[in-house]
Amino acid sequence: MDHNMPPLPPDLRPPDADAARDYERIWTALYRTDAAQASEYDVDAAWADLADRLDLAPLPDPVEDRGNERTARPPHEKDDARSSRYVRTLATAVLVVCAVAAGWWWQQPVSVTTAAGEQTTVTLPDGSTAEVNSATRLSYRRGFQSLPWVPASRRRVRLTGEAFFDVDEADRPFHVVTPNARIEVLGTTFGVRARTADDRSETTVTLSSGRVRLTPTTATSATSEVTLSEAGDRSRVVEEQGPTSPETVDLKYVRAWRNGGFAIRNAALPTVLGELERRFGVPLSLRVAPSETAPMTLHYAAEAQIEEVLRDICVIQGLSYRETSQGYELVRDD
Structure with a gap:
C-alpha cells in the first residue's frame, strides 16, 4: 500500500469486514488513477503554455488568490x-x-399660409412686417440668407394672395415676387394682391408711402416697368402684359381688410362673392345668372359681418339670401 495514499474516510467504512476490504481496494484504485493523471497532465504548465500563446496574464497562485475572483483580461x-x-x-x-x-x-424656405377667413401678421428676418390676408401664401429664405451666416444680395419674399408690407430701409433691396410680377422697394409701405381669376394671373400694387417699381417677371427691357411714387398710386400686371399706367385710388379700400372690414371696387357679383368666401371662410353660391346682376362697390371700414354684407348686396341687387347646410345662397325674390 502506498504510504502517501490517504486512508479511507471513517464515514465510508462499512461495518462488514468483507465489504470493508472491497471499499479499500476501490479507494486505492481511484487514488492511483488520480495520481497517474496528475503525473501525466500538469495543469499549471498547460495554463502557462496557453497564456504564452494568447498573451494572457499568468495564472494566479491558487493559494494566495483562493476565494478571490480572477482578474479580468486587459x-x-x-x-x-x-x-x-x-x-x-x-x-x-x-x-x-x-x-x-x-x-x-x-x-x-419659411412658409406662412393662411386659410380662408384667417389673417396674420409676420415679422420678417430684417424686421419688416407683412400683414397677410385670407387664403394667402408667403414664403422667404431663412434669415434672408443664401447660406448660414451668408446674407443674400437681396431680401426677397414670394407671395400668392394678398398682403400689406411695411419694409425697413436697408442697403439690400427688398423684392416681392408674385406668379407674374416683381415689386422692388427701398423702405416703404404698400399692398400687393396676386390672385388668379378666370385662369389669368393678376398682380395689383397700391402704394401707401415711399416708392416701388413694378415689373412683369417676363420683362426684357426697362420700358416694361412702372414706378409708383405717390400715396394711392396703383398699377396692375395681367398675365405677361406690361404694367398699367399708375392711377390714384382711395387708400381706404386697401386698409379695410387690415382693420377687419371688407372693401371691393366696381366688381361683378360673382367676383364679390368669391372675395367674401376668402374673407370669411364661408361657401357662397349665386342661384341667378351673373348677367342678371350688376357690378358693385362695397366698403366696410372695420368689423364687417358676413350677414350684414349679404343683406346689403341683396338690397342693391334685388335678391335675397338664405342659410344652407353648407353656407349661404343668393336667389331672386319671387
Whole structure:
C-alpha cells in the first residue's frame, strides 16, 4: 500500500469486514488513477503554455488568490486600435449626415399660409412686417440668407394672395415676387394682391408711402416697368402684359381688410362673392345668372359681418339670401 495514499474516510467504512476490504481496494484504485493523471497532465504548465500563446496574464497562485475572483483580461492593443477607428468613422459619418440634413433644412424656405377667413401678421428676418390676408401664401429664405451666416444680395419674399408690407430701409433691396410680377422697394409701405381669376394671373400694387417699381417677371427691357411714387398710386400686371399706367385710388379700400372690414371696387357679383368666401371662410353660391346682376362697390371700414354684407348686396341687387347646410345662397325674390 502506498504510504502517501490517504486512508479511507471513517464515514465510508462499512461495518462488514468483507465489504470493508472491497471499499479499500476501490479507494486505492481511484487514488492511483488520480495520481497517474496528475503525473501525466500538469495543469499549471498547460495554463502557462496557453497564456504564452494568447498573451494572457499568468495564472494566479491558487493559494494566495483562493476565494478571490480572477482578474479580468486587459483589452488587447489591436482591439483598442480597431475600436478607436470604428468610433472615429462612426462619428465622422454622423457629422456628415447632420451637416447634409442641416443644409437641406436651411434651403427649405419659411412658409406662412393662411386659410380662408384667417389673417396674420409676420415679422420678417430684417424686421419688416407683412400683414397677410385670407387664403394667402408667403414664403422667404431663412434669415434672408443664401447660406448660414451668408446674407443674400437681396431680401426677397414670394407671395400668392394678398398682403400689406411695411419694409425697413436697408442697403439690400427688398423684392416681392408674385406668379407674374416683381415689386422692388427701398423702405416703404404698400399692398400687393396676386390672385388668379378666370385662369389669368393678376398682380395689383397700391402704394401707401415711399416708392416701388413694378415689373412683369417676363420683362426684357426697362420700358416694361412702372414706378409708383405717390400715396394711392396703383398699377396692375395681367398675365405677361406690361404694367398699367399708375392711377390714384382711395387708400381706404386697401386698409379695410387690415382693420377687419371688407372693401371691393366696381366688381361683378360673382367676383364679390368669391372675395367674401376668402374673407370669411364661408361657401357662397349665386342661384341667378351673373348677367342678371350688376357690378358693385362695397366698403366696410372695420368689423364687417358676413350677414350684414349679404343683406346689403341683396338690397342693391334685388335678391335675397338664405342659410344652407353648407353656407349661404343668393336667389331672386319671387
